Amino acid sequence: MRLPHPLIAGGGPAGSAIAILLARGGARPMLIERTREAHDVVCGGFLGADAIALLGRLGIDVALLGAHPIHRIRVVAGGREMETHLPFAAAGLSRRTLDATMIGMAAREGAAVERGVTVRAIDLAARRLDLADGTVLESDRLFIATGKHDVRGGGRPVDAPGSDPAIGFRIAITPSPALTTALTGVIELHLFRHGYAGLLLQEDGNANLCLSIAQSRLRDAGGRPETLIPSLGDAPRLGERLDMAVSTGSWSSIARIAYGWRQQTGVDGIFRLGDQAAVIASLAGDGIAIALASACRASAACLANGPQGALDFQHGFSRHVRRPLALAGLLRGAGENGRAAGPLIALLGHCPGLVRLAASATRVGSR
Ligand SMILES: Cc1cc2nc3c(=O)[nH]c(=O)nc-3n(C[C@H](O)[C@H](O)[C@H](O)COP(=O)(O)OP(=O)(O)OC[C@H]3O[C@@H](n4cnc5c(N)ncnc54)[C@H](O)[C@@H]3O)c2cc1C
Secondary structure (H helix, E strand, C coil): CECCCCEEECCCHHHHHHHHHHHHCCCCCEEEECCCCCCCCCCCCEECHHHHHHHHHHCCCCCCCCCEEEEEEEEEECCEEEEEEEEEEEEECCHHHHHHHHHHHHHHCCCEEEECCCEEEEECCCCEEEECCCCEEECCCEEECCCCCCCECCCCCCCCCCCCCEEEEEEEEEECHHHHHHHCCEEEEEEECCEEEEEEECCCCCEEEEEEEEHHHHHHCCCCHHHHHHHCCCCHHHHHHHHCEEEECCCEEEEEECCCCECCCCECCEEECHHHCECCCHHHCCHHHHHHHHHHHHHHHHHHHHHHHHHHHHHHHHHHHHHHHHHHHHHHHHHCCHHHHHHHHHHHHHCCHHHHHHHHHCCCCCC
């Protein structure tokens, strides 16, 4: 079926944001999302100032959603820790709440939202989506917002053979009163060899623990997150945090994260958004802002120039995110270098301004 309206694959932050903006612009988009209802995904749930501002532009006030305010950052590595204030106000919000709020807003603004429908294949040349139920949809404006998940025919380049891609894990923690006190107002980062973990409180009072680790180190630890954390001899404080949990949920995971990847070229009518446009090292906690910023820029390009807006959008967005992606990659390299972690904390303890500089420099911004 050929649609006269824009077609969006994926209803995470990027897909829902573009649906909201196109609907407000009168373009009546259709959004295809494979999940039936919003749920928590592998994500740290950290919202920096740029993500909060971009959500505000959409009309979403994270404080009204109960997001946990964050003003400080604590970095723990090699048995040492340092803490300083962030250069901006941030927040912790579960992806379940964020995603449900955004996709609900898209539907209310007039987007046709189809949930529980999976895109099985994408034909980029024909601008066509093949759905799992056999339906075929075509449009001259196709928005690919499937995030970390590549769809057959529309995927991003795979890792070079022999590389050691990162795997992400997430678990919800019901914190003890002592853990709640320790995490109030704080994003806590644990650095260890070939990985890191982020821990924060969310709107429901639960803590969100998210970690990223090289496949090789996970394999050495038995291949499962349950065995990984106790075996991380260079991150003893992380195990102590888990011991402070009253209870934990179950682990979810995502494999082969394409950190540093950017879509640098464009094609008329194909707009890649969010993680399908650029993947910042998750240590920086700015992927949601990138998803939102890509949607803002793509909607402006599409509403002004139609399918022809895609080329300039993709080039321009790739340039826009180049610096924060590169800096976040450097920070990831330093943070995940086991030998450097201890000296790094000592340095940051003496110069906490460096942490604030890094936090600012890895923001994609709210334009
Ligand atoms: C370990 C880790 C920690 C992170 N922590 C943070 C953080 O604290 N703060 C931050 O800002 N960013 C963080 N990120 C990055 C952030 O999660 C992503 O950048 C962000 O989710 C990208 O949004 P998106 O909309 O592009 O994709 P996603 O959030 O992945 O959404 C994609 C949507 O598409 C749907 N979909 C996928 N395939 C199909 C299909 N075939 N058919 C139909 N629908 C489909 C999915 O169900 C999903 O709803 C983290 C990432 C990792 C890996």
